[in-house]
Amino acid sequence: MFPDTTATCHVLDNGLTVILNADSSAPVISTQAWVETGSIHEGDFMGAGISHLLEHMVFKGTKSFTGEELSQTVQAAGGQWNAYTSFDRTVYYIDGPADSAKTFLQAVLEMVFMPSFPEFEFEKEKDVIRREIDMGLDDPDSRASRLLFSTALASDGRAEPVIGHLELFNKVTYEDMCAYHAARYTTSNTFLTISGDFEEEAMLATLKELTKDIPRSFTKHATVQSEPRQLGQRTRRDTFAIPVSKLALSWQVPTLDHPDAPALDLLSTILGGGRSSRLYQRLREKRNLCLHIASWSWITAMGPGLFSVSAEVPTEKRDELQAAIREEITNLLNDSLDEELTKAKRMALSSQFKTLTSASGRASDLGSNWHEARNLNFTKDYLTAVDKVTQADLRRVCETYLLENTTLTVTSLDPEDKVAKTVTNKKAQSTREITSHTLSNGLTLHLCPDNRLPTVSLQGAMLAGMTSETPATAGISTFLANMLSKGTTSCSGEEIATALESLGASLKAGAGNNTASIGASCLKPDLETVLEIMGDTLANPAFHQSNIDFERQTQLAALQEENEDPASLAFRTLRSTIFEGQGYGINPLGTEESLAGIDRLGLTAHHALYYTASNTNLCIFGDIDPDTTVALAEKHLSQLKTGEKQSPAEQPLGKPLEIHRTLDKQQAVLAIGYPGADIASPDIHALDLIHAWCADMAGPLFTRIREDLGLAYYCSATQFHGHTTGLFAFYLGTSPEQLELAKHELTNTIHEIAEKGIPAKTLDSVKNSWLAKQALANQSNAAMARLCAVDTTLGFSPTHHRETAEKIKAITVEDTLKAAQAYFAKQQPTVVTVTP
Incomplete structure (x- = not known):
C-alpha cells in the first residue's frame, strides 16, 4: 500500500552522496544537508556540546557570504531555513520556491564545507548558547528528559545533553571547534537530500558546478560508546x-x-x-x-x-x-x-x-x-x-x-x-543522594556527600581483572596494580609515598575477578592533592625496569609460597579445570613462565587498553562539595586517555572431572565446585544466602562435619559471580585417613541442600545474619564507594548496592530450593583432592 520511492541516489566526483526526489506537484523545493555527526561522536569533547556549537557557527558566514549577506540572500530567495543537532546527526535545511534551488544549494553547501568561522563571533555565539543551556535547566520537561536518559543510558554518549554541560562547554576553544569541523564535516560523512520541482539531469549539473571546489575528504574515526546490557532495575x-x-x-x-x-x-x-x-x-x-x-x-x-x-x-x-x-x-x-x-x-x-x-x-x-x-x-x-x-x-x-x-x-x-x-532528616541522611557526572574525557564520576566526618574516600574500578588475561599474560593485572604506586613519569615511588603519608592519606590498587581497582582516602582539605596523585598514577605510570624486576621477584615469592599451601593448590586446580585454564581459571598471581614474560612493553599495552577514562568509574564519597569535586576531578583526571569501554570475554566451561594432586604436607584438602551464577542472574541473592548459611559456624557443613563428626579442621563454602558464569564451591581440610569419609559426608550434605534448600525455620536467621554482616562490613564510605564503583563498572546503577538488602529480605524458601537445584542438582561437580 505504501508506494515505492522514486528517489535516486548519486555519488559526485568528490565522494558526496546526493539523493534526488523529483516531484512537480508543487513549485517548491527542500534542500537538506545531513552531516552524520552529533553529540555521541564528540570523543574527548563528550558532554561539551561542540556539535551544537558548530551548528550555530556555520550560520555566521561562508566563503562567499558574510553572516548578514547569507541571511539576506536566503531570505530574498524566499527560503525558510534552520538546522538541528541530535545525538547522531546535524541537519541543515532550506525550503522555498523551486526556482531558488541553486541559491539554496550554494548556501547550504558553503555552510557545511566552506564556513568562514569569523573569530569575533565565537564568544558572542557561546553567550547565546549559554543562555540556551540555562533555559534548558529551567525547563521541567528538559530536566525530566535528562534525568531519564542519564539513568537509562548511563554509560552511553546519549546520557549527555546534546547542548552540553556548561562547565565543559566553557572550555571549548575556537581552535577546538575548527579542528572538530575539519574532522567530522567531510564529503564521506555528509549527504544531501533534495525533493521538489526540478529536472534530475539539470540538478546534477548544478550540483557538479557548485561542488567543483569542494575536495574529497574523509572522516576522522570517532569512538561511540553504547549502553551495555542493563543488569538490574x-x-x-x-x-x-x-x-x-x-x-x-x-x-x-x-x-x-x-x-x-x-x-x-x-x-x-x-x-x-x-x-x-x-x-x-x-x-x-x-x-x-x-x-x-x-x-x-x-x-x-x-x-x-x-x-x-x-x-x-x-x-x-x-x-x-x-x-x-x-x-x-x-x-x-x-x-x-x-x-x-x-x-x-x-x-x-x-x-x-x-x-x-x-x-x-x-x-x-x-x-x-x-x-x-x-x-x-x-x-x-x-x-x-x-x-x-x-x-x-x-x-x-x-x-x-x-x-x-x-x-x-x-x-x-x-x-x-x-x-x-x-522525607525525614534521618531518612535523608541514610539514603544520601548519589549524583553521576561524565568528565570531558569520558570518565564517569559518582559523588555522595556525607559531612559527618571531614574525610573522603575515593574508589575507582576498571573493567579488567581475570577476564583481561590469557595464560601467557597470567598475573599481569596484579603485577600492574602493584606497579602503579611505584613511580610515574614525573614522580618517584618514594615521593608518592612521602606525599601521601605526610597527609595521613593512603592509595592502593588491586585486581580481582572482574575489575581492576584503585582506592584512596584522605582528609577533606587534602582531596585535591590526593586526586592529583591518583590521576598521575593512573595516567602516567613509569614502569621503571628496576621496579619491574623487583615486583617480579615479589610476586614470584608470593606464588611460590602459595604453591606450598594445599588449599591454594586445590582451589587453583578447581578453577583451572572448571574454566579450562582461561579467564577465571587463571591464577591471579600468574605462573613462573608468565611472570618471566611480563615486561615494560606488555605492561604499557595492558595499561593503555584497560586503564582508560571510558573504562573507569570513580566514586568519591565523604565530606565533599559536588560542584567543587567535579571541577577538581576534571582538572586532575582529564589527563587519563579516553580509550574505549571494554567488553569481557565469554568464559569457557570445561567438563566436570575428579582430579587428585599431591603435596608433601600433613593435611588433605577437598574442594567440590560447580559453575555458578553470572552477575545478572536472578538467582544470585538466593545463592548469597545459601553461601552465608554454608559458611556459618551454625550452618549445615560446620555443625555436621566438624562439630558432630569431627571430620574436618575447617569446612565452609565460597562463591563469586562473574560476567557470563561464576563459581560456587564447598571445601574442607581434614586428615588423609579421614578424607574419604569427609568427602562422603560433604557430598551427602550438598545433596540434601539441593533437595531442600534452606529450611523455613532457618531462613529468617540466615537472612538476619547476612544483613548484619553486610551492615557491619559496609558502614564506611570507603566500603560503600567500593560497592558503587564495582557495580557501575559492571553495568548496574549507582544505587544498586542500596537495593540488595530488600532483595535479600524478599527471598523465600522456594527461591533457595530453586537455586540449589539449578546449581547443585542439575550440574555435575568438579572434585579436587590434595593429599600428602
Missing part, C-alpha cells in the same frame, strides 16, 4: 519547581534492524498513543490517577532503544500510578487486541503518508532512511513488517521486554515542597 528521583511529578518508566529494547522493532512500535501506540489508548482511557479518564499519560518507542540504528511510558501525576498518586501501569501491561497478555492492532497499524500508515505531502517531509523521510539503514525504501519495508505483526507478536514482545524488571528504569521529577515534607 534503575531508579532515580530528582526535585524541581513543578506542581506535579513527571514519571517515566522505560525499558531497554533492541535496535531498528531487530525483527521485534515493528511490534514494539505498535505496542507503544496501543498502550499510550493518543486519547483513545489503553493507558489514557483507563488510568486518566476512568481512574483519575494522572493528568496526562502516553507511551512511545525510541528505536534507532544504535542500540539499545527505549520503550517508555511517561506521565504527569500528583505526587501522592505517583507510586500507585506506577503499579497501575505495570498492571495494564500485564493485562495485555490476556486481552483481545484485534481492534487495537488494526487501529495502530492504520495510525502508523497514516502518519507516514502525511510525511509525504510536503517536499520537506519527503526529503526528511529519505534522509532518515539513508541515515538509519542506507535504504531509500526503508519506510516501505518497515511498514510492510508493521503490517505483518500479529497479536501473538505483541504478547511476545510485551513478555520479553516489558515484564523484564532487569531492563526497567524508573525516573521521576518531583515537586520540591512535597518531597521535602515526606
